[in-house]
Amino acid sequence: MELLNEVAHISGKPGLFKVLKPTRTGVIVETLDAAKQKSVVSGQTRISVLKDISLYLADHQDSTLPLSDLFLQIHAKFNGTLPLEPKKANDAELYAVIADVVPNYDADRVFASDIKKILNWYLILFTFVPELFPAKAAKAPKAEKEEKEVKEVKKPAAKKADKKAK
Template sequence: MEFKDIATVAGKPGLYKVLKPSRSGVILESLDEKKGKLVVGAAQRVSLLSEISIYTLTEEGASPLQDIMVKIEKEFQGDTGLEGADKEEYQAFMKHILPEFDEDRVYASDVKKLINWYHIIRTQCPEVLDEETGKEDNKTEEEEK
């Protein structure tokens, strides 16, 4: 599995594996113990994790979510220590991982969601957090361009 195979649905918690497109939208499978299937129509907003970025103050303006998650895995290996953390702790964590993140546009709730997604991915499909796999994915995307 790769980041382009994992999606989030606006208004629904958790992450979903993209199974296949259908006539009315896309078929997703939840990345949890239940493995429930869901058909999402065109009216609902579905975002692939490979297309999500975190705002930064750099020239590019954003950093890909995949790079950030690989960095979290490399440094913390699953133990972020943020269970029950407050707003300042989430901001400090983000500052540690991505010093140039835009504090005005990245909220503590966004960081909390990032950590939740990280734990889901680490549990259900840890291979996507492998740094080498991530580099191969980026090379493939660049070769396609």
């Protein structure tokens, strides 16, 4: 999940942003949505790169789960379709979903607003950056076999065409 180094949340702005490149006074970002709007964010604005964010765990005082691992666990559990809509869910529903994915999260330090943001971010990433998440393993080998068979069929046909041209 090295791509999370390029994805950030900007304090005070909804959604996620792809960090494109630095400027003298800040950074150029692009929205992770269908609009793909670019803008310059000043150096005084709080920008949080998703790679640096983690979820508190109850195991130990300093124990955390990186957001990349949490996204993979959410993806393994729900595969892009959450059982609720994060923006409309109540606190109990949000806590139930996160407890289903990470049963040992620290309920004292993880707030419903944090869970809502994480689930919204997961949906944004799943929709607009699907390469972050692994494809189903059962489908991939079949697809590779079919591609190999198609390539093998095409290669002899190409050789015959070359012989006829000579």
